[in-house]
Every structure is written in C-alpha cells, then in structure tokens.
Amino acid sequence: MVNAVVDKLDSLLEEASSKISQTADIKSLEDLQHEILGKKGKLTQVLRGLSELSEEERPHVGKKANEIKAAVQKLLDERLLSLKQSALSERLEKEWLDLTLPGEPVPTGRLHPLTRVLREVKSIFSGLGFEFVQGPEVESDYYNFEALNIPPDHPARDMWDSLYLGEKTLLRTHTSPVQIRVMEKRKPPLRVISGGKCFRRDAVDSTHCFQFHQVEGFMVDQGVSMAHLKGTLSAFAKAIFGPERKVKLVPSYFPFTEPSVEVYIDCFNCGKNSSEDQQPSSPNSSSVESGLVLSESCRICGGTKWLEILGAGMIHPFVLRVVNIPSEYTGFAFGLGIERIAMLKFRIDDIRLFYESDQKFLEQF
Numbered sequence: 001m002v003n004a005v006v007d008k009l010d011s012l013l014e015e016a017s018s019k020i021s022q023t024a025d026i027k028s029l030e031d032l033q034h035e036i037l038g039k040k041g042k043l044t045q046v047l048r049g050l051s052e053l054s055e056e057e058r059p060h061v062g063k064k065a066n067e068i069k070a071a072v073q074k075l076l077d078e079r080l081l082s083l084k085q086s087a088l089s090e091r092l093e094k095e096w097l098d099l100t101l102p103g104e105p106v107p108t109g110r111l112h113p114l115t116r117v118l119r120e121v122k123s124i125f126s127g128l129g130f131e132f133v134q135g136p137e138v139e140s141d142y143y144n145f146e147a148l149n150i151p152p153d154h155p156a157r158d159m160w161d162s163l164y165l166g167e168k169t170l171l172r173t174h175t176s177p178v179q180i181r182v183m184e185k186r187k188p189p190l191r192v193i194s195g196g197k198c199f200r201r202d203a204v205d206s207t208h209c210f211q212f213h214q215v216e217g218f219m220v221d222q223g224v225s226m227a228h229l230k231g232t233l234s235a236f237a238k239a240i241f242g243p244e245r246k247v248k249l250v251p252s253y254f255p256f257t258e259p260s261v262e263v264y265i266d267c268f269n270c271g272k273n274s275s276e277d278q279q280p281s282s283p284n285s286s287s288v289e290s291g292l293v294l295s296e297s298c299r300i301c302g303g304t305k306w307l308e309i310l311g312a313g314m315i316h317p318f319v320l321r322v323v324n325i326p327s328e329y330t331g332f333a334f335g336l337g338i339e340r341i342a343m344l345k346f347r348i349d350d351i352r353l354f355y356e357s358d359q360k361f362l363e364q365f
C-alpha cells in the first residue's frame with residue numbers, strides 16, 4: 001500500500017515536471033498549478049488516500065508527499081520566472097522605440113515685429129544712457145495738450161484727431177505727456193525714453209491706423225543743444241538701419257519744440273548714391289547697377305533718396321517753464337513711430353499687416 005502511494009507520488013512529480021517544462025505562457029502555467037496543487041488537484045487527491053494508511057506508515061508517506069509538493073512548487077516558480085523573462089524580452093524585441101528619430105515638431109510662437117522693433121529701440125537708447133519710463137494710455141487734456149504748449153482752441157490741435165473719453169480725458173495721441181509727468185517730479189539731468197500705444201481718430205489705410213506705437217525720448221541738462229540731438233539720433237539711425245546711414249535734419253513745426261525738425265536718413269535701398277540735394281537724374285541713373293535699383297524707380301523712397309524717420313527738436317521754453325525747470329537748463333526731445341521704423345526695416349508697405357494677426361505674415365519674423 002505504501003509503495004503504491006510513493007510510486008504514485010513519484011510519477012506525479014515526473015508528469016508535472018514534463019508538463020511544466022512544456023508550458024508556453026503564464027496562463028497555461030497557472031492552469032497547470034491548479035490542476036496539480038489545487039483543492040481538487042492530483043496531489044491533493046493522493047494525499048486524501050493517506051487516511052487509509054496505518055499510523056506507522058503515515059509519517060513516512062506524508063514526508064514524501066511534502067517533498068514532492070515542494071519540488072513541484074519549485075518547478076512552477078522557476079518556470080514562471082523563465083516565462084516572465086522571455087515575455088519581457090519578446091516585448092522588448094517587438095516594441096522597441098528609436099529615440100534618435102526626430103519628434104513631431106511643436107509650433108512655437110514668436111515676438112510680434114512691432115514688439116521686436118520696440119525692444120530694439122529701447123535697447124539702443126538704453127545703451128546711450130536713456131532710462132525707460134511708462135506713462136498712462138488714458139490722459140488728461142492738460143498732459144496731452146496744454147502742458148505741451150497746445151492750449152484749447154489752438155489751431156495746432158488739428159494736427160491730432162483725438163479720441164476723447166470725456167470733456168477733459170482722452171486716449172493719448174502721442175507719448176509726449178510722459179515728458180511732462182517725468183519733469184514735474186524730477187530734477188535734471190534727465191535722459192528718458194517712453195513708449196507704447198497711442199490713439200488718433202484716423203481712418204484706416206495702408207499708412208494710418210487709429211492705434212499705433214510711439215517711442216518718445218528727451219534729454220534735459222545744462223548746455224544741451226541741437227548738436228546733442230543730431231548726435232544721439234545719428235547713433236540711433238546707424239544702430240537700427242546700418243552703420244553707413246547718414247542723417248539729415250529738415251526744419252519743421254511742433255508746438256512743444258523750438259526749433260523743430262524732421263529727421264531723415266539716406267535711403268538704404270538707393271542711398272549709396274545719395275547727396276544732400278536731389279539732383280535731376282540723367283536717363284542713365286534709372287538703370288540697374290550692381291543689384292541696387294537707382295533712385296528714379298526706388299520703391300522705398302520713391303526717388304527722393306531720403307526717408308523721414310522721426311520728429312524732434314529743442315524742448316520749447318514754455319514746456320520747461322510749465323514744469324519749473326530752471327532757465328539754465330535746455331533739452332531736446334524726439335518722437336518716433338514704431339510702425340514707421342518696422343515698415344522701413346522689414347520693407348513692409350501696409351501698416352494693416354501688423355494688426356491682422358495673419359499667421360503667414362507673422363511667421364516670417
């Protein structure tokens with residue numbers, strides 16, 4: 001009887017060993033474990049037969065049964081580990097990823113051309129020792145006009161078609177009010193620029209918009225003259241349009257500067273042939289020479305060889321008096337349109353392109 005049970009156990013181990021080694025996956029190994037060691041498993045059935053044995057025989061067979069059970073469990077564990085490893089290597093083989101392949105490109109934003117030019121202008125003047133100061137976009141009539149020598153009913157007000165928010169409040173038409181705000185609070189020497197949005201009641205066309213951007217700058221100290229103005233603006237023009245640029249000052253009129261000038265640079269498209277005064281051009285001068293279109297047909301300057309870039313002048317004594325700057329001080333001031341500079345710099349002929357948010361246009365910068 002004992003031998004029969006022991007034989008049964010031995011053959012059970014043999015059978016289990018062979019079946020375990022043949023399992024192809026974890027699921028079939030689990031089924032097999034259930035078949036052998038489960039509640040109704042083969043080994044359990046053999047152990048049930050132990051009750052038929054005598055008291056003396058039982059311990060011997062029980063020990064044997066436990067050994068077989070442990071041996072089967074060991075085989076199962078080893079097989080499970082090996083199946084897991086091969087499943088992993090199979091996955092690694094099948095699901096490999098080439099990390100060197102370029103990924104899906106993510107479209108990135110970039111700075112608006114006007115922001116780029118505004119930052120460049122700020123950086124140039126910062127290099128010349130000018131400090132940047134912000135001013136409000138909603139201004140009082142006093143700061144926008146009266147303190148700048150433009151009293152009510154003065155005909156100069158026609159130069160600015162203003163957007164009023166109330167009787168004495170308006171959207172600032174220029175950045176010049178910042179001059180007054182700074183000079184009211186601080187004593188010379190002053191070297192300040194300001195910049196931002198300005199608003200005028202202009203109909204929108206290729207060169208006008210009701211909203212635009214200006215940078216205003218001024219310097220106040222003892223002995224400041226037109227020479228300082230020209231030197232500063234020449235340095236600016238060379239920094240932004242190239243070191244070979246020449247600057248020309250042409251008399252003009254602004255209520256808050258005296259004398260006032262418009263500042264021109266020689267045309268960078270046909271400017272290498274420019275002279276102080278435009279000469280009547282000979283028939284040959286309209287020909288194409290070394291890649292540059294000569295003045296007669298220049299698209300940038302329209303043949304005038306000069307491009308207006310900004311307005312400037314010596315700060316009017318009235319303005320300095322309004323803010324109680326002592327008479328031994330003088331100063332210059334200038335204002336430039338960021339759109340104007342950007343249009344020249346990037347050869348853009350329609351101001352509306354800046355505000356239309358057209359991806360095709362903006363992606364070029």
Ligand SMILES: [Zn+2]
Nearest residue numbers: 267270298301
């Ligand atoms: Zn030109």
